[in-house]
Amino acid sequence: MPSRSSALLLLLACSMGCVRENFFQPDARLVTTSSPAATDSVLVTAGRHYQRGPVHNLLLGKHYRPVWATPVWVPVFDPATAVPGGLKPGKLGGGFQSTSMTVLGSDGREYALRSIDKDPYKTLPKIFRKTFALNLVRDATSAANPYGSFVVAPLAEAAGLLHTTPRPFYVRSDENGLGEESELFRGKLVLLEEKFEDRASLTPAFGKATDLLESDDVLRDRFADPSHRVDQIAFARARLFDLWIGDWDRHEGQWSWAVYPDANGPTIYRPVPRTATRRFFGSRMVSFPGL
Template structure:
């Protein structure tokens, strides 16, 4: 389901306008019974043929539409949602080693979800394949045709795409979950208070990687903890001995790009903390929630118009339609976990993925689709993945170009020394030092003004020092955000022909910055400049 909004707030005007247009071809009010009452196919002979431990089901036969509906709204994956397949019936005693017990019910806006508890503190996620965006709409729109329109857009995602990803991620060297599909009986009572909400649904079950109880050999030596993004970010920005595994994150993000997975915001990642024998603790990414892989949206007249207004709603195919659209939702986490990576590293990582993602790997992964679904979509999926693999270096180069335009370089809550060397007209080097007497190199990268227009330095906590030097004609602009500690800026640099290529944002108290030709001091009484916000700009 397209992520029209991240909270139950009114939709953006451009989406509402598109929804109103769509409404010309729909009924005036929301359908009272939109979803299939039970995923089981009402065919007793078909059910008897698969035995008591399996069921013949459809993921969502309510997405079927006639020729006019497909013309205006798009073919999407309607055939796949309505295609009967055979799935195992969920048995809590055998679905995981040691059995499962009901846990906390999830609070997602679209997906029915809950946590299941296994032995030894291990936890598992259970969630429906189908979605209901009812809560994402304003109270007014929940009772209009707009609800039908937004519900129908769920068919742009394929219900079985997440099951194709694990062997591809494994081949790419990216950590992954291993989801499995199940059907939940219409008389299921083993899920506690949530039983009624799950009855008759097709669901996904996977192990959760949010706490150290779920650690295992797959995470390699030195793995000490598992956590969500909020906790990983807090650790990384509190202590300079905690860092992102940026090469691993780049590999994961290029895999996302290849899969057309556009919904990769920070909530879509877990992290494994790995203690290195002699060095910092690094945080390796684990992509989760593969709901939007192989997305297909712009294949109807009206949905094509919507895709032009909202760049992230791109259709998966042999070509990369929009690198900006594919990566928009992940700008926050990308700006923090990729800020060391160079163009050479982007291209070399893409080349390595090309070697790893062989034809055999792709074809084997596609066979994880239910056989009936493979006959509908398998050959097209395989051909698209092969074509996108061959074009991956070009996509990676464009991905890098976008990231290089504006780069965020944060410190931590400890004291650091930021050194900016404007060495010549084609190279500015930014280094960050920490530890005792700020002598340990924590970060270093060269920036070329042809690629990078702005570098943002965030001191965060601690007594930070910012030093700038060099006499050049061209250089990226440097914006400095001191943070809550006592901060000092010393700027002896010059950029000929341009003025004020260094800007310092901080409070009037606890900051020292002597006037200099390139330095524009923008202090204020409030503390808004201390915010290391979602945009990574502090502005």
């Protein structure tokens, strides 16, 4: 006889069925609010498609579903006014889940514009992309807090860490200011934040820093010259902070390093965490004994 665990899994698979058509909300803006063309802010949800019934929540976890489905007011994205001097579209980026673009300020600074919701479609082998497995991995996004990045900035400030200051925006359904890729962002809730990647990215918050380097460059210089050192206390503080907020999968590509040279002493490298993918991640689903 099949075990109770197997029966529950079979029930779950049958309830999910084949891949859901139109899984994501068609537009983040609630239709009860004014047209974004006539206002500077609108009422949106980060992902009301994650709001599910009690049985679904029992089997797959309640997660942050209420947060994803809660309406919030956010400003409407306008490339001409989002930052002083405006923004111009740059290179389309993103990994296997997020939609992102590097946008350029009039002063040469680079910013990241990224969708808050994710689609892990490309992370699955092709054989599973039209099965209930895609429903499962898409639904798992609800275990991440959609507004975690905005909470982290003031916490990082209090902890004495260098950080970005992300801001939320809604992209109008008729937005054309992002060039040929505008359609990818229309109707979405997005995050806009600074990119700290080179000397041009430095701000007064970095103090006497003279440059920003990648992790590979720091390691090369560190092993080539013993007078080049990583600020171990600052790095330990940054990693402990990551663990505290549940950002447990940061890799070397998600760090920049501020360079602090001293003519009479060592050159010090201090960590600058870049935005990672998981913050306040909390998966709370039913357990299946024996699996």
